[in-house]
Amino acid sequence: MIKAIKSFRGGIKPGHHKVTAELETVKMPLPSKVVIPMLQHIGAPCMPLVKKGDRVLVGQKIGDSEQMIAAPVHSSVSGTVTDVRPVLYSTGVEVMAVEIKPDGLQEVHESVAPPVYTDKEGLLRSIRESGLVGLGGAGFPTCVKLSPPPGKVLDVLVINGAECEPYITSDYREMMENPEGIVEGTKRVMEITGVAKAFIAIEENKPLAIESISSLIKDGDNIEVVSLATRYPQGGEKQLIYTVTGRRVPVGKLPADVGVLAQNVATVAFIANYLKTGMPLIKKKVTIDGGAAANPMNVEVLIGTPLKEVFEFCGGFCEEPRKIIMGGPMMGVAQYSLDNSVLKQTNALLAFNENQAVETKESVCIRCGKCVAACPMSLMPLYINANVMRGNFEETMKYHVNDCMECGCCSYVCPASRHLVQSMRQAKAELRKLAARKQGGKN
Ligand code: SF4
Ligand code: SF4
Incomplete structure (x- = not known):
């Protein structure tokens, strides 16, 4: 084990609240239905491949897209398609979804078999077919990330085991319960990409995970476990790459531009399992927590399971939840309905009570500069906020608002x-609308 060589700028040290860390993951039984959205990734939505009345099996592909940046979706149950309809996605955008009533048999589709490939392209096609997206929460299709643009050479792989956001422990459970899969998956990704050196980066407040993974790495593997300072957002891609490799990903550039590929621990563990079994992405480890959750725990949930049923399985609510968040308290998305589904990139569901979801009243900016000091992207949030308040959205580009990672620091x-993150989101959304209008598109 080695120490990180650099320290990123800004950041904060919020309370950890990781009360579920040492609780073993519990497998949730079949839900009464699954509702599987056709968009669970960054990129183009999939088109449904099934219709109402069809019988589907576990692992069967039920949605796909011809676009390059997309990932197919699969049925997590065997059963009957009861509806194919638009639903409001967890972010409030309307997408098509396939609703399936399980038959309880969990019969596996014939296509589920270890992938057969003869070259790298065949292997990448298989990974695309698995429906894998970045499981750390971003949801970018993994096969695209594993194929750097022409002219870009990758030489370092960084596996993200930071899990720096409060409450979330699902990656930690993966590291504790499946360290072999993480090391195996790291090796497979090194083979796929031809990268000679890998680092598995874990915050120093997870010593058991560091120990467990380190014990599986042999001389000659060219893998090192890196202990990171415990600071948010240590797991941000650019921050992680800088602290582990010392390489800065320039503004507007990608990790591949500095020769680095970053993947989440759960993503590489999935790759190891998929290459052995051929089972596509149909389930997720999810942390259930928050003051209104009766029994905080980690659960393995089938994708498409309604949030309501997940909370019911975990004992329901001990008090009226004021806010349900998918993801962590810093970067997660507030849910408007418990009918929403668990998605591929869902890593936590937090039920916040009255005290945890206090609505803060804004007052006038006192120009203390604390937001500037805390910003890990070296932005000037106060000026962006001021321009948003005046409706000067184009002006926010001068302050590089599109570099904001919405970390919430x-x-x-x-x-x-001040509602600074909301300002960043609003400015980015308005700039997208302006760009679409300039291109003659609609919004
Ligand atoms: S917006 Fe920034 S400068 Fe203004 S009060 Fe808040 S932290 Fe201080
Ligand atoms: S401006 Fe964006 S990147 Fe900077 S601290 Fe705020 S949310 Fe994070």
């Missing part, structure tokens, strides 16, 4: 409780 430290 600025809002966290602001003594005036």
